[in-house]
Amino acid sequence: MGKIRVAYEYSEAEDKSIRLGLFLIVSGVVSLFILGFCWLNPALQDLQGTTANCTVLSVQQIEESFECTFTCGSDCKGTSLYPCLQIYVNNSESNSRALLHQDEQQLITNPKVGAPHNSSPTPR
Structure with a gap:
């Protein structure tokens, strides 16, 4: 019994939707990294107390x-x-x-x- 292979091509609207979704996911991940390094890390370092004599x-x-x-x-x-x-x-x-x-x-x-x-x- 042979397998039947079906090739499916996306329409132009589906292709744009997939690209938009991937772009939003990638930009969200990049935004989290920027937020973590530029804002959250210095804020957490300010919360730590420093020793004083x-x-x-x-x-x-x-x-x-x-x-x-x-x-x-x-x-x-x-x-x-x-x-x-x-x-x-x-x-x-x-x-x-x-x-x-x-x-x-x-x-x-x-x-x-x-x-x-x-x-x-x-x-x-």
Whole structure:
């Protein structure tokens, strides 16, 4: 049994449609590469933090006290008070004076207070 081979020729409209589709696919891929290299890569590099050296300028203990909730195991939970300790540093990257904070959450909770200064565990 022999195979019958049918040759099919595209019409001019079909040929133009196929070329247009291939052109759109290729231009979309090229656009993604351009977007990735020219816009996304520098934006991602800006998000990465740079290391800086900080020099302590002054340390002050303010009269205010703040609550600190801590856990040190499944049966060990508590709340304690810690004094407000302000540590001012000079940032070598921006050459500016800044208040040192333990983490970003502490900065949001109380922007006036620096790192807690007590013997109890601190929240992380």
